[in-house]
Amino acid sequence: MRGVTANKLRSILTLLGVTIGVGSVILLLAVGNGSAQTVQNAIANLGTNTLTVRASGGGGGAEAVATSEKTITTAVADQLANAGLGHVEAVVPQVDSSLTVSSTTTSSSNVSIVGTTEQYFDVTTAEVASGSAFTAADVTTSAKVAVIGSELASTLYPTGSALGQTVSVDGSPFTVVGVLAEQSSTGPSDSNSVLLAPISRVQKSYAGYGAVSSLTVEATDSDSVSAAEGEIEVMLNQLLGVADSDDTPYTITNQSSLLETAAESATSFTVLLGAVAAISLLVGGIGVTNVMLVTVTERTREIGIRKALGATRGAILGQFLAEAATLTLIGGVLGVVAALIGAQYEINGTQPVVLGYSIPLALGVSVAIGVFFGVYPAARAAAMRPIQALRAI
Numbered sequence: 405m406r407g408v409t410a411n412k413l414r415s416i417l418t419l420l421g422v423t424i425g426v427g428s429v430i431l432l433l434a435v436g437n438g439s440a441q442t443v444q445n446a447i448a449n450l451g452t453n454t455l456t457v458r459a460s461g462g463g464g465g466a467e468a469v470a471t472s473e474k475t476i477t478t479a480v481a482d483q484l485a486n487a488g489l490g491h492v493e494a495v496v497p498q499v500d501s502s503l504t505v506s507s508t509t510t511s512s513s514n515v516s517i518v519g520t521t522e523q524y525f526d527v528t529t530a531e532v533a534s535g536s537a538f539t540a541a542d543v544t545t546s547a548k549v550a551v552i553g554s555e556l557a558s559t560l561y562p563t564g565s566a567l568g569q570t571v572s573v574d575g576s577p578f579t580v581v582g583v584l585a586e587q588s589s590t591g592p593s594d595s596n597s598v599l600l601a602p603i604s605r606v607q608k609s610y611a612g613y614g615a616v617s618s619l620t621v622e623a624t625d626s627d628s629v630s631a632a633e634g635e636i637e638v639m640l641n642q643l644l645g646v647a648d649s650d651d652t653p654y655t656i657t658n659q660s661s662l663l664e665t666a667a668e669s670a671t672s673f674t675v676l677l678g679a680v681a682a683i684s685l686l687v688g689g690i691g692v693t694n695v696m697l698v699t700v701t702e703r704t705r706e707i708g709i710r711k712a713l714g715a716t717r718g719a720i721l722g723q724f725l726a727e728a729a730t731l732t733l734i735g736g737v738l739g740v741v742a743a744l745i746g747a748q749y750e751i752n753g754t755q756p757v758v759l760g761y762s763i764p765l766a767l768g769v770s771v772a773i774g775v776f777f778g779v780y781p782a783a784r785a786a787a788m789r790p791i792q793a794l795r796a797i
Contacts, residue, residue, distance in 0.1 A: 408730055411699075415731060418688075418695045422735025422773075423742060425685030426766045430743035432677040434756035440670025441757055453626040454527060455633055456657040457619040457640070475615040476654060478603065480643050484619070487639055491632040493622040496523045497603060500617040501610050503574040505552075505599055507560035515556060516598045517573065519606025525551075527622040530600075535567045535582035538602055546604040551582035555596035573599065576609055633658055685766075688735070689773035696728050696781035704788070711790040721786040728778025729771050736770030 408415050459476055481497040501517040524530065525537040538549045550571065557566035557580075566580050578601060587595045607613050623632035633656055646652050700707070707720060740763055747756040 405730070408727055414695055414698070418691050418731055419735040419738065421688035421691040422685070422732050422770055423688075423739040425681070425688035426736045426739025426770050427742040427746070428681035428684045428739075429678060429766050429769075430740060430758060430762045431746050431751075431756060432681040433674060433762045434743070434747050434758040435751050435754055436670070436674030436677040437759050438757040439754045440674060442754065453623045453629055455621040455623065455629065455636060457621060457636065458617070458655050458657070459615055460653060460655045476619060476640070476644070477613075477615060478607075480640070481616065481619055483643055484621075484636065484639055489632070489635040489639065491624050491628040491635055493624050494523050494527050496521055496527050496620040496622075497616040498524070498618050498620060499603055499606055499611040501606065503610065505556065505560065506572040507566075507569065510560060510562075512556060512559050512597065516594070517606060517610065518598055518600050519603035519611060520600060521603055524600065524620070527620055530587070530595075531585040532582040533585035534565070535580070537582055538600075543602040543604055546608050547602055548576065548578045548605060549581045549601065550578040551584060551600040552580055553584050553594070553596040553598045554586045555594065556599065557583045559597070571599075573601075574610065629658055685769065685773065689732070689777040692728055692731060692774055693777040693781060695731070696724060696778050697784070699727070700724065700781045700785045703785075707785050707788050708790050711788065717786045720788075721782045724782035724785050725775055725778050728782070729774040732770045732774030733767070736767045739770070740767065 457476065478497050481495050484492070485495040497520065499519040501519075502514050503517050504511055504513045505515040505517075506512075518524075521543050522538060522540045525532065532551060533554065535551070537551055538547065541547075542549050550573070552560075552566060552571070560566055560571060561569060566583055569580050570577050571580060572578075578599075584596070584598070584600075603616075621632060621636055623629045637652075637656060640646070640654060641652065644653065710720065743766075744758065747758050750756075
């Protein structure tokens with residue numbers, strides 16, 4: 405420790421290099437992991453045993469999609485649900501719109517209006533935190549009832565509960581029968597600022613009775629998603645009169661496949677960030693070599709005296725290796741502390757999530773770097789002959 409503190413400024417600068425390297429490794433791995441978890445949670449919130457069918461302009465183009473034969477409607481959704489497909493549990497149609505929603509005191513523009521059926525709450529991960537979801541009877545009677553997101557509820561009724569209140573959707577009154585639990589959001593729409601209503605009411609008041617925006621298909625279990633996708637594709641082609649399976653007016657998105665792809669991409673992204681951070685740790689190690697070489701040169705007299713008094717080669721080698729390892733260990737501990745503090749704050753919109761193994765790994769690597777980069781200076785010191793070292797006095 406006296407050797408480490410003999411030149412405080414030099415030791416502090418060396419510690420700083422190691423601290424930045426270790427802190428960067430832990431924090432960038434945490435950023436990559438946090439980003440990965442955000443994406444995976446968002447996809448998982450869509451349901452890993454669900455498929456999404458959306459109308460597209462593929463094949464026949466916009467004109468073909470516009471024709472009744474090529475249009476996915478609620479009638480098509482009902483036929484799919486009642487077709488007795490072996491791997492399909494439910495088919496939920498959905499129509500989307502974007503309108504202004506108002507309370508008696510405030511309003512929110514461009515709110516996502518989703519018209520769907522009562523099965524939506526069973527198929528998706530949307531949970532009603534207070535109140536209840538609308539019912540099949542509400543869908544049948546086109547009732548003016550709504551379930552709203554938690555953020556929309558706070559916006560419209562900041563000082564009280566939105567439950568049981570009346571909101572105006574583009575001038576039409578709806579009674580709030582439920583408020584959703586808070587959800588993680590991704591993409592252009594915020595799932596916490598959404599208004600869900602019976603599909604029959606949304607079609608009657610806003611969207612019309614043409615094509616639906618999408619179908620959410622629930623497979624019997626997560627292992628049957630691919631089989632359900634095949635059944636849906638075959639049945640849709642029959643219902644829509646599609647002769648060529650490569651020329652369909654819809655696309656099917658498999659949430660499970662998206663999750664696997666996102667996980668693979670996230671792993672690659674995290675490894676890349678860790679590799680970039682490791683470069684700074686390598687630079688810190690080179691700094692240790694430089695400092696230890698200077699130290700050996702400055703302490704030639706000490707080495708000569710110790711050797712003259714009987715210090716072995718191993719004792720000299722161990723002394724300078726211990727000093728190098730001590731420098732990097734202290735720098736590593738400081739780097740861990742800095743990384744843990746930094747992980748408490750969002751970085752570019754991402755909340756870092758520290759990987760458990762990254763802390764002992766970074767500490768171990770920092771000590772290993774101290775030993776590795778300290779070997780040459782220590783070996784150089786240990787190789788000095790006493791008579792040569794004493795001449796430096």
